[in-house]
Amino acid sequence: MSRWSKLRLQLFGQPKVHNISQVKKRLIVTFAKIALSTSFVVFFAFSLRLILGEDYQLEVHLKSFENIATKHYELEQVPTAQLSQSVTAYFDEKYLPEYLQKELPFQENKVTQYRTYSKQGMMIYHVQFDFQGVRLPLYLTIGTRSIDFGDDSWDTLMGISMLLIIFLVVVLNFSVKRTFDELMAPVAELSKQLNSGVKGDFTVSEQGVDELKQLTRELNHYQKMRDRVAKQEMMFAKYASHELKTPIAIVLGAANLQAMKDDPEFQTKQRERILTAAGNMHATVEVLLNIVKQEDANLNQEPWLIQTSDIALADFSKKRPEAVALNLNIAKFSQLNFPPVVLNMILKNLVQNSIRFTVEGEISISIASNEITVCDSGTGLCGTNETEHGLGLLIVRRLCITYGWKFEIEDNEHQGCTARLSRTL
Structure with a gap:
């Protein structure tokens, strides 16, 4: 473990694992919190609405005793009167309970609440009425908990509500879990295939979402491309090794031969072999390095006028059968x-590739400014892969890409095949 990794571990601890199982747990917990919070808000609003509704009903009930109180006073002039089990009338503020007298004055024609949420909470309705030409005060009182217009037991109502909330949370969590499992099952299946390292195409069920199917297709495409690139890299290394080993062997052999004979003519011949092989090896290294760098050589290479003397035709046809014309x-x-x-x-790679599959006939090289073709009368592609048809074709393809050309090889109509390079820029 690197020093940076150790320091990060000390500062932040173990990194969180984000597998499907843990994501599902977090999703369920999150939805449970949301459900509980929402249910609590709904339950609180519902309870508050019931309480406010009860207060309104109590106010209406208290005001309904205004006429009863005035008629009662007309029949019997007493300072207080118990109009019902819960409603009391006071015809003089001096007879109000002491704790209510401290709250005087009360607003006229309006119900005033006193300690609404307490057991000793009261509602006071203050009005005035005419009796024998005199305006007299009237105070009607009722306890805030003296009448229950709703269920007889708030505890039972709250218990039922809480059970309903828990039931809804459980159902919601079950639904989320099942939906998540159905949604993530193809992802888990695809992850299992990736981790198992099984060769072949990746697959997902038909019930998977379209985006996941597209991802699977892209993974299969990437896997095939990766295998093809790996195969091409191996062939490239094999070809480069072959191209470098041959001139090195010539140089070593010629150098050893030089030490065996002092004949000037022999020495000159071996020296020419060494120089030729070294020159070829230098050219090969330059080309291979250019391929590895993947430079866009087309942007910095000026066109040059080609002549027959620029083509090393003799080097291409060393292994050419006598029955094959070039x-x-x-x-x-x-x-x-x-x-x-x-x-x-x-040209060397294309011609040598044609020689491998041509026993008799001819190999024609045509060169123009925008097209180069090498046509042979051999056996053709024979259904084999283009890359396997010749190791040198990989080098040709790489060079064409580097210099802005398009390379393709195809069977001729009657016999043999044609390798074609065309200018794309």
Whole structure:
């Protein structure tokens, strides 16, 4: 473990694991909190509405005794009167209970609440009425808890409400869990396939969402591309090794031969072999390095006028059978952005690939400013993969991409195949 990893572990602790199971638990807990919070708000609003409704009913009930109190006073002039089990009338403020006298004066024609939520809470309705030409005060009182217009037991009502809330939370959590499982099952299946390392295409069930199916298709495409690139890299390394080993072997062999003979002519011949092999190896290294760097050489290579002397035709046909003719045709004033060493490597690979599959007939090389073709009369592609048809084709394809050309190889109509390079820029 690096020092930075240890320091981060000390500062922040173990990083959180975000697997599907834990995400599901967090989702259920979150929805449970939301459900409880929402249910509490609804329950609180419902309870408050019941309380306010009861207060309104008490006010209406208290005001309904105004006429009864005035008629009672007309029949019997007493300072106080018990009009019902819960309603008391006071015809003089001096007879009000002491704790209510401290709250005087009360607003006329309006119900005043005193300690509404207490057991000793009261409602006082103050009005005035005419008796024998005199305005007399009237105070009607009622306890805030003397009459229950709702259920007889608030505890029972609250218990039932809480049970209903718990039931709704359980049902909601069950529904969320089931929906989450159905939604994430294809993801879990795909993750299992990724971790198992099983070769082959990734698959998801048909019930999966379209975006997940698209992701699966992209994963399969990426896997195939990765396998193809890995195979091409291996072939590239094999080809590069072969291209470098051959001139090195020639240099070593010629150097050893030089020490065996002092003949000037022999020495000159071996020296020429060494220089030629070293030059070829230098050109090969330059081309391979250019491929590895993946530079857009088309942007910094000036076109040059190609001539027959620029093509090392003799080097291409060393292993050519006698029954196979090699023809070169260069269009007049043809200009290419390939450097000579790159052009010769491309043609060498294409011609040697054609020689491998041509027993008799001819191999024709045609060069123009925007197109290069190598056509043979051999066996053709024979249904094999283009990359496997010749290791050198991988180098050709890489060079074409680097210099802004398009490379394709296809069977001829009657016999053989044609490798075609066309300018794309």
